[in-house]
Amino acid sequence: MSGTPAAQGAAAEPAPRTPHQTLALAAMLFAVAMTFIDQTIVSIAAPDIVDELGLSSSGMQWVVNAYLLSLAAFFALGGRLADLLGPRRIVIIGTLVFVVSSVLCGCVPKGDFAQSWLIIFRATQGFGAALLFPAALAVVVAVFPVERRGRALALFFGLSGALTAVGPLLGGWLTGWTWRAIFWVNVPVAVVALVLTVMAHVKDVRRAEKLDGVGAVLIAVGMGLSVLGFQQSAYWGWDSAATWACIVGGLAVLVLFWRYERGRRQPLVNLAVFRDKAFTVDSLVLFFAMLAFVPVFFFASVYAQVSLSASPNQAALYLLYFFAGFAIASQWGGRMLDNKGARLPMKIGTILGAVGFALWAGKLTHLSMHDQWPYVALAGAGIGFILAPASTDAVNRAIGASYGEVTGITQTIRNYAASVGLAVLGTLLTHRMTENVVSTLTSQGLSQDSAKGVAKSIAEAVTGNGDARVPSGTGSAATAARDAMSGVRMDFAEANQWVFYGMAIALGIAFLIALRHPGGKVTPPTSLPMEAPAPPIPTH
Template identity: 30%
Template sequence: MTANTLTERGRWIALSVLCLGELMILLDATIVNVALDSIRQDLGFEQSALAWVVNGYLIAFGGLLMLAGRVGDLLGKRRVYLVGLTVFTLASVVCAVSQTQLMLVGARFFQGVGGALTSAVILGMIVTMFPEPDRQAKAIGTYGFITASGGSLGLVLGGALTDGLNWHWIFLINLPIGLLTLLLSLRYVPNQSGIGLGRGADGLGAVLLTAGLMLAVYTILEVGKSGWTSAQTLATGTGAVVLVAAFLVRQARVRNPLVPLGLLRSRAVATANAIQLLMVAAMFAVFFFGALYLQQALGFGPLEVGLSFLPAALTMGITALRLSGPCLMRFGPRTTIIAGLCSILLCLLLFARTPADGSYPLDVLPALILFGLGGGLVFPAMMGLAMSGATDDDAGLTSGLLSTTYQVGGAIGLAALSSIAAARTAGDPSPAAVTAGFSFSYLVAAVLVFGAIVVGIAFVRAPKPAAEPETQAEPDRA
């Protein structure tokens, strides 16, 4: 069974299975945060070492996404997807039975490896299965619904499992989900042959890319502890830049590059990734500072925080599922992206004026609704824009690049905005001082979103007039 021989019903079943796999990965990215304190007490983590339960996953995940996407193009996206699911599920079981700190952190690293292999190729498989513009928009909207709701659902599920059972269950729950997804994937997800290792068997390039991205993610994650101008940050940051630069130089010279640089010159791919980099750098502030505000200023508990973000997740999911596709078909990616970014900008400006003695219904909920509406419009439109610049031979790479931009942009934004808030607060733990620090960071985040709007206006092409005859164009490489 291949993508070209699938029936209409078969394509939507395959999409559902792929979304189930992505949901499992997304749940794990946030579900751990709620259980960190229980893990600390049970395994005796010091506060500084506890961050590696999260960072071990993020370094492997963020560092391998681009390579995983390209390997999917070379060896076959379905094969890489199945290997990723298997590694992720087995690593989850090891996490669940971990009795030592080293065992848990090591298993979390391999979870990140499996998560990267799985996530990097999903969007590439979706656009290959749905080449028609209208069905592709609907399929990407469905995928956007899952990506939008997964994070918030992870917070709620993590709180429920940790409170009702124990932290081991946040990992053990992946075993039945992973096995079910594997069986369904073997049955319903079509085989997509790769172009062969000979088209990109650059071992040294793979080492340079993976090492550079992992070091970059590590540098960003450690900024909060060591500072932006510390010797460690400057050394590891410089090392990451040198490794990635060496990779790019090598790709321009080798006969069969791991990453064809022509893709990176695509207007659609470059613009979509630039917008995403700016947008997610700002959007991560909503989840991070919003959760802290609810806990420190309004006195919410972990489960209450998770439930508080459900309106944003539901709004984003419904918008991605029901509105993004029709908007894309009617107005094109440019108008859809700009409208969504304007909604996110308004959300950030509302959060910037939130008082220390505010209330959830009046000061938080309206902004979260705008956040969900904007994200639900932008993410599917941006995915579609990026993938329009890809061919079947590099769809996995494009998907992996977009995922990398999301992870790295979010990490950079969170590190920078957290530092800005901390500097503004100046160590004062009072709700008024903390809220003032959050408010200033929201304004900085709003500037980032405004920059994304400028990029969208300047570089996203408006749709052609309807009166013009349609032609079968090559992917945008301008």
Template identity: 35%
Template sequence: MTALVDVVSEEKATPRKTNLTVALIVIAMAQLMIVLDGTIVNIATPHILTDLDFTQSSVQWVVTAYALSFGSLLLLGGRLGDLFGRRRMFVLGVAIFAIASLIGGIAPSGPLLLAARALQGAGAALASPAALALINTTFPAGKERNRAMAVYAAMSGAGAAVGLILGGLLTEADWRWTFFINVPIGLVVAALAPRVLIESEGSDGTLDVWGAVTGTVGLFGIVYGLSHAGQQGSSWGDFETLFPLIGGLVVVGIFVFVESRVKHPLLPLRILGDRTRAVSLFSMLLIGAGMFSMFFFLGLFIQQVLGYSPVKSGFSFLPFSVGIVAAAGIASNLAGRVDPRWLAGFGGVLTTAAMWGFTQLSTDSGYASHLLPWVLVMGFGMGFLFIPLTITATAGVKKDDSGAAASALNTAQQIGGAVGIAALTTVFTHFATQKGNELAVAGQAAMEKATAAGQTPTKGQIAEATHQAALQAQTFGSTHAFWYAAGMLLVGTLLVIGLLNIKHTDLAEEEAAVHVG
């Protein structure tokens, strides 16, 4: 019996015959599933809002719950992979993701759906760091590994836009299919992974429990406080806004203190001590805030104001995917000849300009004339931002810190998205409410004037006027949210140009030194 257990254990540790093509498909499908789920429900949010009785301000939690859970647990997920085996954590994460997707698909209420989204984020946080690390353990160095890295990068870069397109197609049938689609894919990936992926060796380190607890609680408090401030009838002076915000900031401070004291921290503070990495991470946080907010508010605008179907709405973001892939290819070729600050700075200027373009939208806007150009510019800008900032965020790190640096970059983007949507929802709600009140007063005055003149409006006319007022209020709130998002992107651009002073020649020397080492 002991011998049989040993044989089974050995077979589980190393696949009998690693099929690299199948292994690549397994990793690529998992990564695509994880990335696209950050945006796949954006197209479905108007339907979720109606079916599960969300409000216009609270429905953003369907997106935020996933991004917050994913981002706040990424560092912990990467550490668990280091300690207990990356293939094991990859399989566990994908399985949790699939189960959470099933729960989300059958959820009869808003709270259960939000819990499922948070659980999806937890599964993604286990699987995503392990997926990238498994490429190094499964694929031999050279052509095979380079091909795997290229496919992984493509899944990460285009996944957000693919999620919007797929979300549109699935929502056309039923929004619940945006969750159900993950179940068979996740189960197949979890079943194949032990057969085609090679397990990594666990380390002898310890788990930074207090770092995980304080980091997660602190970030949740900040995002919850921002989100509550954005809800109808709430204000920045409310207890439920101030207490989570201040408490979250205090707990984040405790997290920093804990990380400076423990032997094996989730986030070694020496990673943030380098100006190049610190600027790269903070810029990525601002970029994530801008990008996720664009998807969220633009997705609602295209469906509710322009009246597009879910499928048409999803495909309206296809130029973004084209732009980001094309620009990423160009930026990759230029990275060895142009300093990162100029590549990322150029991308920042493009994204800021695109966000400004969205501030000019109105209820009379057309897709081809007012949206398409800026969606394409946004995609190109993001492509030029992602490549150099990914390089600079991990440049010069020690081998032992490379995983933490990569996780920190993903964390910055995801937390930036969660905080950005929460903060800009407060902006949206404020200005939409303000405009709605103005239009209500004007409408009441117009009705009284018409009645006095003997021209009492019909119920149909009143309903149409109310509908148009709601669209104008939503557009007014959305364009002001885009103004603030443009400000975030502008700050990130100025930081990159002003402080990201590492040369492309220095990056080449560091890379050569790593290969020699």
């Protein structure tokens, strides 16, 4: 009978709490906010850090690169750990690693150990971010049903991507107080993220599998070495044996990783997901889109400060035109993904991106933000149409693999592409700018050797650490560089045209690849993947 005590007791048992979708999305956005902001915030504060701690130019570049290097090396591991230990748990661990590292970066002591201190804890920051991001994305995918997932991920990618533009603005404001605050600001953000994560009641399910330690070491070494070679190419030179030893050696280790993983029953990265044509197309489109997306922050910011004589804060506002288009298009792209699949928004995005970057490049020599903003926004819209649909479709297509694992793969591809883009486009910018400046100065009567020396000084000032300040000092070289800076604004703008046309070409290649996408909507399981994680795809 329903009135028996046993029946009443059973009826009185509380139902298991379901994840709160809005709180879960907000928690993950706060968590990843720190990782995106820190990709750009340090470059703005670089001159003040160098001045106070007495770091060398190459040492400061290592402080910037250590974060990105660690991020690229450990993303795949982060995605796999989210599977084995549970994405909610890894979000918490990654957040704690990141925020503790941030506090230690802000507490760096002055003296001989300052440079090593900053590099070490910037690297652990990157490790925390590598743990955090794939797990956070896996949580978002898990708590939203398939019919709402496209829009949720569009919001996730749109807002988290826009936070990259917040870095320069926030960095400029905080540095006015103390540059150490750019690291300490992560503490309140982390506290909010952790509180919301607990309140969201996200379920955590672990996969009963073992971690592939050898695979983790191989991919970390391979990614780390090759990315290091690209990062240091600006300093070592493309004719340096060290540059090519790192790049070729890293790629060789990645090939070894691929061969090793094929024979594993429980691999770190399930390479069988690439058997799906759509997943492969999604990954390649993301690769070529990221050749432009991350580098544009650096190159547009430095262009604004050098050629448009903008302050760091004004340069950050210049980037907001890009994110105005990005944010709007990412929402449209999410709706298209839900209604028609990923092929249409990717085609639209790659076309808009290619046209937008090409038109933007053509307007760079006008030296006017007012003339450029429509094309800046158009380029941003192109990227906005691509990122969320391609990333979400990749996750949905790889049904047999876990969400954490697939996110680790796609994010590794994205970060690797960003490193390649920064290195290759940076080399192109330096080469073209030096040629332009030398030509201008020799036409004014300066000797070839003197012109090359001044051009090199300017190149180091604007492309080394993102520091666009006019070289200081009282020596003849510094004086010549200062005199030259006022006359080479157009030279630098013309050099940047090559960079932005390169970005347009990358988006054009992405369009040709997007045409190969099979199209169609994907209907992944409607049940929460955290409740019943899918088994791995067989590797044979």
